[in-house]
Amino acid sequence: MSEHLTPLYEAIDALDAAWGDAGSAQSLSRGRLIAANDAVGVVRRRLDALHAELAAGIAHESRPELGAGSLAKEQGFRGVPALIAATGGGSTGDAARLVRVGEATAPRSNLSGEVLPAKYPAVRAALGRGAVSAAVAAAIICLLDRVWVKVGAARVHEAEVLLVERAPGLSMDEVRKLITRAEAWLDPDGVAPREEEARAARSLTMFERDGMLHINAKLDIAAGAPVKTAIQGIVSAVFRARKDAIEPGAPDADxxxxxxxxxxxxxxxxxxxxxxxxxxxxxxxxxxxxxxxxxxxxxxxxxxxxxxxxxxxxxxxxxxxxxxxxxxxxxxxxxGEILDWGRERRLFTGAQRRALVARDGGCAMCGLDPELTRAHHIRWWQRDAGATDLDNGVLLCESCHHRTHDNGWEIRIDGAGITGRGSFHRPTSIRCGAHGWAGEPATTSPPERRDAAARAT
Incomplete structure (x- = not known):
């Protein structure tokens, strides 16, 4: 038996001892289930170390200068990741990471043939004793490679030792958090540029399909923090209420x-x-x-x-x-609520605005969506002593608001309350091109919105 494989055989022996003579996992006690699961983890991690070493060896025998004599090409593959993925059943991305780990943890040699330590000896040692998986090793190596030039070899070695000490026993998600904090510690000046890059990539899209509103969001940390905190706060309150419930198993329980x-x-x-x-x-x-x-x-x-x-x-x-x-x-x-306030208020109330939305459907002049409009006094509050009443209000977008103010358009509401219809009349000083002169009624809100408002009455 090769001494190189001894750690793997030791892990397999530990698995055999934990499993014992049970016919299946369902026959194991809880204690033996935990022991067997731990042993399987060690076996997998030690197999990862061997596989990374093999991947580096295959990559060396498939280096570009070998041309047609490349090992991968001789086996009918375009590259090393494709060969490893085909034989292992994984993805080419996983295979490429395996090659990277193998090359970063393999012994090196200088031009005179002298053997040198691995680029990352602490990661190599952790892999060899089954303390970390290839995926964890790849994440650590990726970080160290990224900051090597900026922070220097001594600082990188310090971070390597620290990460290898803390990574065992952590899930991959927890390792990613550890690496994120380590990168900020190693390169504090790089936090702001990365933050700006993330902020530039933020997005939120919404679309309606199959009776559902679909929301897809990607937020930078600063923008996402209040979102996550608020949602988690409500969810935590629900769980506390469940815990305090007298009958959590009741038919109407949450x-x-x-x-x-x-x-x-x-x-x-x-x-x-x-x-x-x-x-x-x-x-x-x-x-x-x-x-x-x-x-x-x-x-x-x-x-x-x-x-x-x-x-x-x-x-x-x-x-x-x-x-x-x-x-x-x-x-x-x-x-409904009281909608007319006369001269007691200058600003339209929420109830009045909702009534205007129901009546006008949006900008009464151009049809822009309601959320992009403001309630406008037809007879101006200050100049005309106009009342803040529904019959003296109209929804206008910013552009149409300025248009009516600056050019002196006349707005009329025919009818009362939400049954009214708005019409716009050009001032006599404005020519209407090919459509005649001023004084002709202009277009009101779009027909589909007007119809919807009519149905609402």
Whole structure:
């Protein structure tokens, strides 16, 4: 038996002793299950060390200068990773990392043929005794290679020893966290550039499909910290409530999974933000509008719609949204809030704005989405002593707001309340090109929005 394989045989003997004469894993006691699992881990890690050594040897015999005499090409493969992946059943990426580990931990020689220590001797020793896996070794080596030129060999060796001491017993996810902190310790000046790179790559996309809203987000750490903290805070509160429950196994007990809880937490946070009256949140008056017929709401039949979504929701869902405060229901035919404040207030209230959204559907002049509009006094507050009433309000985007102010357009609301229709009249000093002169009514909000507002009444 080769002495080189002794560590592997020792690990296999330990596995054999833990397994004993059991016919299957189901026959093992709890203590022997843990012992066998530990022994399997050692076997795998020592096999990783041997495989990395073999990968480095194959790479050496397949170096480019050998041309057609390359070992990988002789075996019918384009490169070493493809050969190793085919024989081991893994991916070429895993095989490439194995080669990298093998080459970084193999003994070297100088031009005179003198044998030199491995580039990373501490990683080599940890691999040999089965303390770390090839995947962990690859992650450590990748970091050390990345900072070698910037921090120098002495600093790299110090980090190598520290990482090898702390990595055993950690999962791969925990090792990644360790490496991230080690990189910040080794190269503190590189934190800001990496942070800017991550910030430039941040994104969030949303799309509706199959009755579901799909949200995909990728945030830099600074932007993601409050998101993660808020969601985890709500989830933790739910778990504390479960723990304090008298009958956690009751039929109506909360059985939501963690992913469900996190999704519900995000919804609760956003619902709170939408309903918040604070001026610190730049929501632009954004409001969730649920449209439902009063008879459907009373009978529990039919369905409701939510502005901005194609899919309908059940009456039960509409009731839940109204009860939670996460949305403002616009109940057709029902009593609403006081919408007219006369001269007592200068700014339109949230209730008034919601009524304007239901009436105008967005910018009453160009049709831009409601969240991009502001409530505008038709008869100006200061110049005309106009009242902050629904009949004196209209939704306009920033561009149309300036257009009406700067050019003196006349806005008329025909009808009262949310049944009104807005029309825009050009001032007599403005020529209308091929369409005639001023004084002709301009286009109001788009037909589809006007129809939706009409249905809401």
């Amino acid at each position: 059985r939501r999974t963690v992913p469900m809880l996190q999704a519900d937490a995000l919804s609760e946070i956003c619902a709170h933000a939408v309903g918040c009256e604070s001026d610190e949140l730049p929501l632009g008056g954004a409001t969730v509008i649920v449209r439902v017929d009063l008879t459907d709401l009373e009978s529990g039949a039919g369905c409701a719609t939510i502005d901005g979504f194609d899919s309908a929701v059940s009456i039960a869902a509409a009731r839940r949204m109204a009860a939670s405060g996460g949305a403002i229901p616009w109940v057709l035919g029902g009593d």
